[in-house]
Amino acid sequence: MTNILLFLASVLALMGIYALLTLAVNLHYGYAGLLSFGIVGFAAVGAYTYAIVTRGAPVGEDVYLFYFNQPWWVGFLAAGLVTTLFAFIIGLPTLRVEGDYLLIVTFAFAEVIQDLLSNEGWLTNGTRGFINIQMPFRELMPGRNYTFFLAFLIIVIVAIVYLFSQRLGTSPFGRTLRAIRDNEPATLAVGKSVYSFKMRTFLLGAAICGFAGAMYTWYMTLAMPSIFGMSVSFTAWIALIVGGQGNNKGAIVGTVVLLGVQQAIKFISLTPNMAPIISSIQLILEGLVLIVILRFWPRGLIPENSPKPPKPAVVKEAV
Amino acid sequence: MQYAVYGLLMGCILLLATVGFSMIRRVEGFLNIAHGQMLAVGAYSCYVFNNLLGWGIVPSAIAAVLLTAILGYLVAYTVFFPLTGKPPLLIAIASTGASYVIQGLIELIFGPNVKQYKFPPMRAIKIGDLSLAGPDQIAMVVAAAITVLFLHFLLTRTETGKAIRAMAANFNLARIRGINTPRMRVYIWLIASAMGGLAGVMIGLISRLAPFMGFEYIMLIMIVAILGGLGSIYGAMVAALIIGLITQMSVMVIPPQYSQLLAFALIIVVLLIRPQGIFKEA
Numbered sequence: 001m002t003n004i005l006l007f008l009a010s011v012l013a014l015m016g017i018y019a020l021l022t023l024a025v026n027l028h029y030g031y032a033g034l035l036s037f038g039i040v041g042f043a044a045v046g047a048y049t050y051a052i053v054t055r056g057a058p059v060g061e062d063v064y065l066f067y068f069n070q071p072w073w074v075g076f077l078a079a080g081l082v083t084t085l086f087a088f089i090i091g092l093p094t095l096r097v098e099g100d101y102l103l104i105v106t107f108a109f110a111e112v113i114q115d116l117l118s119n120e121g122w123l124t125n126g127t128r129g130f131i132n133i134q135m136p137f138r139e140l141m142p143g144r145n146y147t148f149f150l151a152f153l154i155i156v157i158v159a160i161v162y163l164f165s166q167r168l169g170t171s172p173f174g175r176t177l178r179a180i181r182d183n184e185p186a187t188l189a190v191g192k193s194v195y196s197f198k199m200r201t202f203l204l205g206a207a208i209c210g211f212a213g214a215m216y217t218w219y220m221t222l223a224m225p226s227i228f229g230m231s232v233s234f235t236a237w238i239a240l241i242v243g244g245q246g247n248n249k250g251a252i253v254g255t256v257v258l259l260g261v262q263q264a265i266k267f268i269s270l271t272p273n274m275a276p277i278i279s280s281i282q283l284i285l286e287g288l289v290l291i292v293i294l295r296f297w298p299r300g301l302i303p304e305n306s307p308k309p310p311k312p313a314v315v316k317e318a319v
Numbered sequence: 320m321q322y323a324v325y326g327l328l329m330g331c332i333l334l335l336a337t338v339g340f341s342m343i344r345r346v347e348g349f350l351n352i353a354h355g356q357m358l359a360v361g362a363y364s365c366y367v368f369n370n371l372l373g374w375g376i377v378p379s380a381i382a383a384v385l386l387t388a389i390l391g392y393l394v395a396y397t398v399f400f401p402l403t404g405k406p407p408l409l410i411a412i413a414s415t416g417a418s419y420v421i422q423g424l425i426e427l428i429f430g431p432n433v434k435q436y437k438f439p440p441m442r443a444i445k446i447g448d449l450s451l452a453g454p455d456q457i458a459m460v461v462a463a464a465i466t467v468l469f470l471h472f473l474l475t476r477t478e479t480g481k482a483i484r485a486m487a488a489n490f491n492l493a494r495i496r497g498i499n500t501p502r503m504r505v506y507i508w509l510i511a512s513a514m515g516g517l518a519g520v521m522i523g524l525i526s527r528l529a530p531f532m533g534f535e536y537i538m539l540i541m542i543v544a545i546l547g548g549l550g551s552i553y554g555a556m557v558a559a560l561i562i563g564l565i566t567q568m569s570v571m572v573i574p575p576q577y578s579q580l581l582a583f584a585l586i587i588v589v590l591l592i593r594p595q596g597i598f599k600e601a
Binding site: 029033035089092093094096097098099100101103104105107108109111112115116118119230234237241276277279280281282283284285286287288289290291294295298 | 344350398401402405407408409411412413415416417418419420421422423424426427430431530534538541542544545549574576577579580582583586587590591594
């Protein structure tokens with residue numbers, strides 16, 4: 001019984017982390033129409049920032065030079081901050097031009113980051129990565145019970161980000177983003193700085209990815225280049241498309257459905273010689289889901305519900 | 320010298336791959352992520368003819384190119400044509416899905432392991448002590464050059480080419496003026512996929528086949544496309560040679576694992592100072 005509960009808790013934690021990534025994709029694409037495949041790159045930057053900031057001195061065959069030995073919350077904040085900085089550098093040349101450029105550059109960014117993580121041993125400890133990641137409140141919660149606590153903590157953070165995105169979506173800021181997505185010239189014409197809005201959204205989404213990356217290291221208890229492959233980005237994307245673009249509820253539902261199916265598939269593929277076949281079938285299915293949904297239900301499971309414009313204040317005319 | 324030869328080869332491969340990508344971007348208006356998989360399809364179908372059916376390398380390469388052209392068109396027919404008119408970014412996501420399906424199928428059929436052609440390594444031609452390129456490498460460069468010349472004459476001298484260029488400049492106007500746009504689209508997808516397939520065969524000849532090769536190359540293809548100016552066919556040709564030579568020649572100065580980073584840095588700089596690419600879209 002406890003084993004099943006443990007499994008469920010860890011699945012829940014993983015869903016929470018992916019839900020954050022999907023919320024970030026929704027912020028980028030669903031709200032502002034920015035197509036960024038760099039989600040996983042930002043998550044990797046966040047994860048490694050967290051690992052390096054909270055790290056103690058190297059032992060054994062470790063080759064890294066920098067470590068700061070800070071408590072977890074410093075690392076967590078640094079993860080968001082450094083990721084935002086990276087996003088700023090990416091956004092600077094690409095957000096001024098057509099959307100295609102952002103797609104290409106973020107795609108390349110994610111690949112290059114993964115390369116750098118494996119090659120720059122002095123900073124990232126190479127392909128060995130960092131093990132024994134410092135986790136929040138680990139000392140209070142010994143043994144296996146920690147998994148339950150971690151799942152709870154992650155869900156709380158997801159809830160906060162969800163409420164924040166929801167609020168953002170209905171705020172004037174969110175309405176401007178939708179306007180940019182639907183008709184950029186018109187938005188420009190009413191005097192909104194499109195570039196500035198795009199940049200702020202891009203930074204915000206990237207920061208969420210950075211936090212999610214740091215949380216991913218808690219979940220995995222390690223940070224390695226191989227866990228930050230492009231498939232992470234695409235999983236978040238598929239989750240959003242399945243759930244429904246431009247709406248946070250859809251992002252959460254899509255993540256739960258997709259991750260649920262993925263974990264169930266992992267559960268079935270028990271024999272080792274079945275694993276490659278199952279994984280290629282999974283690839284085919286995910287691709288097909290994407291194509292079919294985009295063709296027949298382009299609005300996803302839960303269609304977007306654009307907020308109504310606020311009522312203009314009624315001015316009582318003096319009689 | 321060896322690096323220069325490899326750079327030239329890499330440039331030719333990227334050139335063949337990117338020209339098709341750029342044509343599709345130009346006429347259809349979206350980034351076709353699945354174009355990278357055309358390389359994998361070409362490479363693997365050549366593997367089928369070469370290793371499993373035992374044909375020579377040249378006939379199997381030709382058969383592979385033809386097969387890739389047809390498969391590429393089928394993908395476009397089933398996935399992209401119904402989505403015509405949707406926002407380009409949405410079609411780009413759909414093309415990612417198509418890319419997944421193709422990669423999954425290749426993995427399912429051929430297994431996840433790396434494969435190689437039955438093709439003996441050829442000795443390089445030597446002049447004095449200087450070892451030049453092998454005959455196979457020269458053949459590849461010649462094949463790429465012939466393909467490019469063919470494309471150039473097709474685009475500039477024939478009715479079809481003129482129609483394609485008209486569609487690239489203004490799709491709706493071309494249609495109103497009576498150009499048979501549906502048929503031209505078929506030609507475009509066939510040509511683009513065939514060139515991708517040829518590039519894939521060449522990759523298989525100089526290195527190895529892996530199911531993820533499509534994804535590996537799509538990034539380089541897109542970088543080349545940006546450098547040449549998105550959608551510009553001649554720009555893509557020049558940019559492909561530049562990127563090919565830079566990534567291979569830089570190995571002499573900096574460690575090989577940085578060549579991808581170098582290409583990425585180059586793109587950021589290009590976007591900052593000259594976002595339209597080295598050539599304007601034309």
